[in-house]
Amino acid sequence: MPDDRLTSSRTTATFGDQEVIRGEGGETHQVAGGDVPVLTTQQGIPVSDDQNSLRIGYRGPTALEDFHFREKIFHFDHERIPERVVHARGFGVHGYFETTDSLSDITRADLFQRAGEKTPVFVRFSTVAGNKGSPDLARDVRGFAVKFYTQEGNWDLVGNNIPVFFIQDAIKFPDLIHAAKQEPDRGFPQAQTAHDNFWDFISLSPESMHMALWIMSDRTIPRSFRFMEGFGVHTFRFVNAEGKSTFVKFHWKPKLGMQSVVWNEALKINGADPDFHRRDLWNAIQAGDYPEWELGVQLFDQDFAEKFDFDVIDSTKLIPEELVPVRIVGRMVLDRTVDNFFAETEQVAFCTQNIVPGIDFTNDPLLQGRNFSYLDTQLKRLGSPNFTYLPINAPKRPVNHFQQDGHMAMVNPKGRANYEPNSWGGAAGGPREAPDIGFKSYPAEEQGAKLRIRAETFSDHYSQARQFYISQTPVEQTHIADAFIFELSKVKTPAIRSRMVSHLMNVDDELADKVITGLRLEQKPKPADAARPTRKDLPASPALSILLNGPDSFKGRKVGVLVSDGVDIDLVKSLKEAVLAEGAMLEFVAPMVGGVKASDGTWIEGDEKINGAPSVVYDSVAILLSSAGAALLAKEATARDFVNDAFAHAKFIAYNTDAMPLLDKAGVAPDIDKGFVELKGSGDAKTFVQTCRKVRFWEREAKVKQV
Numbered sequence: 001m002p003d004d005r006l007t008s009s010r011t012t013a014t015f016g017d018q019e020v021i022r023g024e025g026g027e028t029h030q031v032a033g034g035d036v037p038v039l040t041t042q043q044g045i046p047v048s049d050d051q052n053s054l055r056i057g058y059r060g061p062t063a064l065e066d067f068h069f070r071e072k073i074f075h076f077d078h079e080r081i082p083e084r085v086v087h088a089r090g091f092g093v094h095g096y097f098e099t100t101d102s103l104s105d106i107t108r109a110d111l112f113q114r115a116g117e118k119t120p121v122f123v124r125f126s127t128v129a130g131n132k133g134s135p136d137l138a139r140d141v142r143g144f145a146v147k148f149y150t151q152e153g154n155w156d157l158v159g160n161n162i163p164v165f166f167i168q169d170a171i172k173f174p175d176l177i178h179a180a181k182q183e184p185d186r187g188f189p190q191a192q193t194a195h196d197n198f199w200d201f202i203s204l205s206p207e208s209m210h211m212a213l214w215i216m217s218d219r220t221i222p223r224s225f226r227f228m229e230g231f232g233v234h235t236f237r238f239v240n241a242e243g244k245s246t247f248v249k250f251h252w253k254p255k256l257g258m259q260s261v262v263w264n265e266a267l268k269i270n271g272a273d274p275d276f277h278r279r280d281l282w283n284a285i286q287a288g289d290y291p292e293w294e295l296g297v298q299l300f301d302q303d304f305a306e307k308f309d310f311d312v313i314d315s316t317k318l319i320p321e322e323l324v325p326v327r328i329v330g331r332m333v334l335d336r337t338v339d340n341f342f343a344e345t346e347q348v349a350f351c352t353q354n355i356v357p358g359i360d361f362t363n364d365p366l367l368q369g370r371n372f373s374y375l376d377t378q379l380k381r382l383g384s385p386n387f388t389y390l391p392i393n394a395p396k397r398p399v400n401h402f403q404q405d406g407h408m409a410m411v412n413p414k415g416r417a418n419y420e421p422n423s424w425g426g427a428a429g430g431p432r433e434a435p436d437i438g439f440k441s442y443p444a445e446e447q448g449a450k451l452r453i454r455a456e457t458f459s460d461h462y463s464q465a466r467q468f469y470i471s472q473t474p475v476e477q478t479h480i481a482d483a484f485i486f487e488l489s490k491v492k493t494p495a496i497r498s499r500m501v502s503h504l505m506n507v508d509d510e511l512a513d514k515v516i517t518g519l520r521l522e523q524k525p526k527p528a529d530a531a532r533p534t535r536k537d538l539p540a541s542p543a544l545s546i547l548l549n550g551p552d553s554f555k556g557r558k559v560g561v562l563v564s565d566g567v568d569i570d571l572v573k574s575l576k577e578a579v580l581a582e583g584a585m586l587e588f589v590a591p592m593v594g595g596v597k598a599s600d601g602t603w604i605e606g607d608e609k610i611n612g613a614p615s616v617v618y619d620s621v622a623i624l625l626s627s628a629g630a631a632l633l634a635k636e637a638t639a640r641d642f643v644n645d646a647f648a649h650a651k652f653i654a655y656n657t658d659a660m661p662l663l664d665k666a667g668v669a670p671d672i673d674k675g676f677v678e679l680k681g682s683g684d685a686k687t688f689v690q691t692c693r694k695v696r697f698w699e700r701e702a703k704v705k706q707v
C-alpha cells in the first residue's frame with residue numbers, strides 16, 4: 001500500500017486554454033507524458049515535483065539533503081560569465097560564404113580556390129562600449145566579426161563597420177576603452193561617448209581625428225545590421241602557392257545597400273525598442289529574407305604601398321576605393337538564427353590570430369597587439385583553455401594535437417602518445433607535421449634597433465579626416481556637425497569642447513565654424529598644432545558616403561500602417577500587395593492590439609498597439625483611417641507623435657483623405673510636401689512604394705531642423 005504522504009493531494013484547474021494540476025497550496029504542476037519528456041536532474045534522475053523544496057512538515061525548514069533544490073540553485077548561481085570587456089552586446093547568426101571568383105593566383109587559402117564552393121560561417125554583430133544590456137541604437141562602432149569554418153581550419157575576420165580605428169598602437173587600447181566606457185567614479189554614462197572622459201582622451205590624441213569624423217557620421221547609427229558595410233580594417237597579406245605575398249584589405253558590401261537612421265530617431269528607438277537591431281535581424285531571417293553581403297578585396301603590392309600617401313600598416317588610414325578598386329570575390333548569406341543565444345552568441349570566441357594557410361599578418365602595431373589580446377581575454381571569459389571544443393568554436397575539420405587536460409577537457413587525445421617525437425609509429429604515434437600543406441609564416445625580412453617609437457609615416461592625422469568629410473553629401477555633413485555639437489554639448493568642461501574644435505579647424509573650416517556656432521563658443525580657439533599640415537589636395541571619395549551608396553529598392557525595409565475601424569479595405573489590400581511585391585515588410589499599428597474592423601467588415605489583426613510602435617521603428621508610414629478613426633486618434637498623443645516623428649525624420653508618408661484630421665492635429669497638414677503620397681485608389685500604393693525607394697525625403701530635413 002503506497003504511502004499517501006509521498007504526493008500531496010492534487011486537483012485539476014483550467015487557465016484559459018491550459019488544463020493544469022493544482023497542488024495543495026494552489027501551485028501549478030505540469031506532468032510529463034506522451035511527447036512531453038520527463039524532467040530530470042543533471043544526473044538524469046527523474047524529478048517528481050519541481051514546485052516545492054523538501055521541508056520538514058508543512059511549514060518547516062528546507063532540508064539540506066534536498067539535492068534537487070541545491071543542484072538547481074547552484075547551477076543558477078553560476079549562470080553568468082564575465083561579459084566581453086568590449087563588444088559585450090552582440091547578436092550572432094549562422095550562414096555561409098560562397099566563393100564567386102577564385103583567388104588561386106593570389107592566395108593558397110583553401111576557401112578562395114574554387115568558385116562556387118561554400119564555407120559555413122558564424123557572424124556576430126555588436127556595439128563596442130555598452131554593457132551587455134545596453135540599447136542597440138547607441139552611437140557606436142558596430143563589430144562585424146566573421147568566423148569561417150574552412151577545410152583548413154577556422155579563419156576569423158574580426159572587423160568593424162568602419163574601415164579605420166581610433167588608435168595606431170594596441171598599447172593605447174586600454175586607455176581608449178577606459179575613456180569611452182562609464183566614468184569610473186560614477187559608473188555612467190553607459191553606452192555613449194557623449195561625456196568628458198571620452199572627448200578628453202580623443203582631443204589629446206590627434207591620431208583619432210579620422211575615426212572621430214567617422215563616429216560622428218551616420219555610420220554609427222545604422223538602421224539595421226543588414227544595411228551596413230564591414231571592414232577588416234588592417235592591411236593583411238595573401239600568400240600564394242609560390243610564396244608570393246600580396247597586401248589585402250577586406251570589405252563587406254551589403255546587397256540591400258547602406259542605410260542609417262537620424263540621431264533624434266536613434267534616441268527614440270532606444271526607448272521604444274532597445275533590441276531594435278537584434279529583433280530586425282532575427283525577424284528577417286525567420287521570415288526567410290536572408291541578408292547578403294559581397295566580400296571584396298583591395299589588392300596591392302609593395303610598390304603601391306611605398307608610393308601611397310600614407311603608411312599601409314597605420315589603421316587610422318584607409319585606401320580609397322577609387323585608388324584601389326574593390327574586387328568582389330564572394331558572397332555571404334546569413335540564413336539561420338541560433339538555437340541558443342548563450343551557447344553560440346555568448347560563447348563564440350573570435351580572434352585575429354585565427355588565420356589559415358594563405359593569409360598572414362602585417363606589422364600593423366594594432367593588429368599585432370590584437371593577436372595577443374583576444375586569446376588572453378577569452379581564457380578569462382570562458383574559463384578554460386578548452387573553449388575551442390565548444391561546438392560554436394570548434395573547427396569543422398578534424399583536429400589532432402597533443403594538448404590535453406585543463407578545466408572541462410572534453411576531447412583528450414586517444415591512445416598512449418601525448419608527446420612527439422615518439423617511436424610508437426602509425427596511428428598509435430598520433431599526428432605528425434605536414435611541411436607541404438601546413439601554415440608557414442610569410443618570411444618578411446625584418447631588422448632594426450629595438451625602439452619604443454612611432455614611425456613618422458604615421459604622423460598625418462588630419463588629411464584623411466578631411467577627405468572623409470568632403471566625400472559626404474551636404475545632408476551627411478550636416479549630420480556630422482550636429483553630432484559633434486550634441487556630443488560636445490554633453491561635455492561639461494569647456495576647455496575640452498574648445499580643444500576638440502581646435503582639431504576640427506585642421507579638418508575643415510566650415511565644419512569647425514558650424515560646431516563653434518552650435519556650441520556657442522564665444523572664443524574661437526587656435527587650430528591645434530598639427531604634426532603634419534593637412535593635405536587639401538586629396539580628392540573626394542564617393543564610396544565613403546552612405547547616401548551615395550544607398551539602396552535602389554525598398555526591399556528589406558518596413559512600412560508601419562496606422563489603421564482604425566472602418567478603414568478602406570481596398571486601400572489596405574493594395575498597399576499590402578505593393579509592399580510585399582517590393583520584398584518589403586508591413587505591420588499594422590492599431591489603437592488596440594486585437595485589431596480593427598475594416599470598411600467591409602474584414603478583421604485586420606494588429607501587429608502592434610499604437611503606443612508600442614512609434615513611427616521611429618519603421619522606414620516609412622501609411623496613415624489609413626476612417627473619418628471617425630481619425631477624429632479619435634487626433635486626440636491620442638502617441639498617434640500625433642507617430643505622424644509628427646515620421647515627418648520630422650524625413651520619412652515618406654502615405655495617407656488617405658479621411659486621415660487629414662490627424663495630420664492636422666499633428667501639425668503637419670500645412671507642410672504637406674513631395675514626401676507625402678495620397679492614396680486615393682489602389683494604383684497609388686505602387687507609386688508610394690516606388691517613392692520609398694529613396695528611403696528618406698531629405699529635402700524636408702532642413703525645414704524641420706532649425707537648431
Ligand code: HEM
Pocket residue numbers: 083084085086087090124125126142143144145158159160164165169170171173232233234315348349350366369370373374377378381
Ligand atoms: C581595428 C581595430 C579593431 C577591431 C576592428 C576590433 C573588432 C572587434 C570585434 C568585432 C569584437 C567582438 C567580437 C565578438 O563579437 O565576439 C572585438 C572584441 C574584442 N576586442 Fe577588438 N577590435 C579592434 C581593436 C582591438 C584592439 C587594439 C584590442 C586590444 C589590444 C582589442 C581587443 C578586443 C577584446 C579584448 C575583445 C573581446 C573579445 C572577447 O571577449 O571575446 N580590439 N573586437
